[in-house]
Amino acid sequence: MKLQPFAFSLLTALLYCNTYAQKPTDELVKINNHSYNVEEFERVYTKNLDLLKDEEQKRIDNYMDLFVLYKLKVDKAYELGLDKDKNYISEFNQHRSQLAEKYFVDEKAIDKLVEEAYERSKKEINASHILFLVNDYALPTDTLKAYNKAMEVRKEILNGKDFSEAALEYSEDPSAKANRGELGYFTVFRMVYPFESGAYKTEKGAVSLPVRSQFGYHLIKVNDIREVRSARDVSHIFISKEAHTEEEAQQIADKVYALLKSGTAFEDLAAEYSDDLTNKNEGGKINKYFPNKLAIDSFDDMVYGLTEVNTFSVPFKSQFGWHIVQLDKIYPIPGFEESKSNLINRVKGDARGQIMKKDLQNHLKERFHYKENKTALATAQKYITKDIYTKAFNKPELKKPATIATFADVKITDAQYLDYVNINYDRLLYITPEDALARILYDNFISKELESYYDSRLETDFPEFRNTAQEYREGLLLFDLMEKEVWGKVKKDTLGYTGYYQNHADEYLQKEIVEGTIFTFDKKKAATKYLSYLEKIKKTKDIASVKTPKVEYSAYKGEMELTDSRLPHDFTPKEGSVSLYEKGGKYLVIDIEKHRPQQMIPLEEIRSKVIQDYQELYEQQWLDALKSKADIRINAKVLSELKAKYSQK
Missing domain, CATH: 3.10.50.40 (Chitinase A; domain 3)
Structure with a gap:
């Protein structure tokens, strides 16, 4: 029967689907009652494929052996309770924290801020300012009052009033009386971020709209813009x-x-x-x-x-x-790539970092459906009175904690909030009045709770994080396991590695060596004359009396193994001898000063290599014993399908 092209294609597709019918969740191997599926094996296999130089190790069968041994070692580490060790827990938590950092920042936002900082770093701004003081935590009415005052003064300046005169008259910056608001030249990171942005966004000769910083409102006049001056x-x-x-x-x-x-x-x-x-x-x-x-x-x-x-x-x-x-x-002005690492750290460390932290808090509130019980929260905040500024906060004993906020499946109570206040208020007493302090303390508290919850869900919400964290976890465990079960034991096993050294003497032999000089001549007569000359020198103490023959030769002096190509095949080593040989149409006079026969290298000289070799043997025996005691069941059908997927027989 002849198949039509369409039917043939369909049949091929069906066969293809049947060939790779395994699912990521299919069990591939069971080791001591622990099941491992296709997805886990494939993730590790494909990740390490390019790192394997040995083509045989790239074969599924061979890599399966490596995978099984790896999991056996991990199981052994847990069996020995190494995951409960305080040092292990501390080190893993440190690694995990570093790994989690990228999940707490918006990489795109950082990139944008870094690029902005780099562009600004190319320019220097010469500016003057007028400051209208208003507390960063002031009431809206006080904030509006300062803003309106700034707008009035700006109007005067735009109508012709000299900026320096206005600074002298209105600025609440204490230095204004001396400098009339002039700040000189500055570049990126030299001023607080809102002020910096206001200056860089204002054209030369112009006066900005009021710019809000933690100090109050600023009117900024840009006097000059120039290229930055390098180091x-x-x-x-x-x-x-x-x-x-x-x-x-x-x-x-x-x-x-x-x-x-x-x-x-x-x-x-x-x-x-x-x-x-x-x-x-x-x-x-x-x-x-x-x-x-x-x-x-x-x-x-x-x-x-x-x-x-x-x-x-x-x-x-x-x-x-x-x-x-x-x-x-x-010095040349550094390029972007050269500056990038430093700029990232500076961006994270100044007010830009605080802006991103606030953005994260808003994102987490939305993500976890944050809701606030304003009535219960207001009741809790009434306990924060003016007395707090005398460091006299008395945490109340609440009969029945009330829920002041919820997010995800978490309930936040007033008792938790007031506990936080009790521990942290004395670091923020510069914030006034007390209702502003209560608000900031609550924002910090909620931010901490949201971030803590978010952190606890990283393994659940981000498979990539879960897998990488697991690799860190197991990698640290395996290091501790090998130190405990193999490396540490081998170092202490003096009898073991000494016995290994003696039983493997042929692996630690010092090759037979001669040290001397080879004189090479084109003619036998010249070689014979020089041989006679050397023999006379060896027999007499009055070397000066021996006449040096006028013959041409080339010479090589140094240590040589007996297999050295410079030596003739029939060479016989003898310390103190001088002999004539013929080799390849040339004549060699060989003067041997030292002869060191083949012998074992002293253990003291190669102890570290012997320990390393013994360690490899010890580790292999340990692994063989581990494997022999294990119950390993490989799903042959799934393994076969996996091999077919990677075109391996």
Whole structure:
């Protein structure tokens, strides 16, 4: 019968489906009453496939042996109670916490913030500001009052009032009286994040809308925007006004400058004239200088005014005395990949991290269907009174705890909240008034409870996390198991590894070695003359009396095994001998100084290798015993289907 093409394709598909009929949940092997399914085996097999260099180990049959041995060892570790050891628990929890970190951050949000920080790091902003103080935890009415005041002042500035005059008149920043709100140049991470964002989003010459930070509202005027100035290595000569009169300091600075122009080395002049005791003996070196690293008037301008390496500035005066700087090196601006790791840490560590933490809390509330009993919560918060600021919080004895919030299958009671307050309130007493403190304490408490619940469900909700955590768990267990059952025992088993060394003497032999010189000649006559010369030298004490023959040869001196290709096949080793041989049309005169026969290498010299070899034997015997006692039942049908899936016979 001839099958039509469509029918043939259908039949092929059906056969294909039957061939790979196993399901991920099918039992593949049962070891001591513990069942392992196809999914678990395949996950480990495919993950490690590229790591296996031995093609035979890639075969399903062979990998099944490895899988069974692995599970036997894990079972043994649990049987010995190694998972109950305090050190093991501590180490695993540490690993798990590190693994869980990525599940508590929004990777896309971090990437976006890191990219933003990098772009901002390329620019420096020169800005001024006017601050309208308002507590970060102030009531809405007070917050609105400060905001409206900021808007009124901004209107005045837009109508022509000088910004610095407005700062002097209105700013509640204590430094405004001295600097009229001027902040100088800054770049990313130098200001609190909301202020930084406000500055970078404001055009040059413009005044921002009120920007809220933890200090209050800011009006920001951007005076200038420039490319960031990279790090430099500079050298510095400092003439202190404390050590000299004004006139003397200037005269010394001028003298040093003249000497520099005449060619005197900067480091020599620094050693002789500089009053900076921290670096004068190092040539006045200041490595990796960044803008604003030193609070010295005009220092940055002079450093960054130099454009060529090994050029120096004119003498300049600061509040401390006179200075001359030399440019030693200009560092390139780091690229994104080079900066990324540092930027990630800084993003997580500043206010950006707090924003992401708040986003996580909101996400978890939504995910776990958080609901709040506002009446019960308000009742609980009445226990937080003004007395708390005298560190006099008296936790009440509640007759019947009330539920103040729920999420998922969790009920949060007022007793739990007040317990948290009792432990943590004294760290937050800077927050006023007491109702704001109560609110912050509750937010922190709920955030902790939500995160704790979320953390407890990571293995359930994220299979990838569960599998990786299990690998960590079992990996640590196996290390402890091998240390206890194999490695530790072998190290202490002196008789065992000594016996192994003696029983495997042929594996620890020192090969037969000769040490001497091979003289190679083209002609036998020349070789014979030189042989005679060497024999005479060995017999006489008056070496100077023996005349050296004028013959041409090449020589090799060193240690050689008897199998060395430089030696003739009929070579006979004898210490102190000198002999003539013919090899490949050449004539060899071989002078043997030392002959070391084949012998065992002393145990002291190779103890670590012997222990390692003995350990391999001991481990294999231990594994064989473990396997012989185990009840191992492999589902042949499922295994066959698995082999077919990976095209293995």
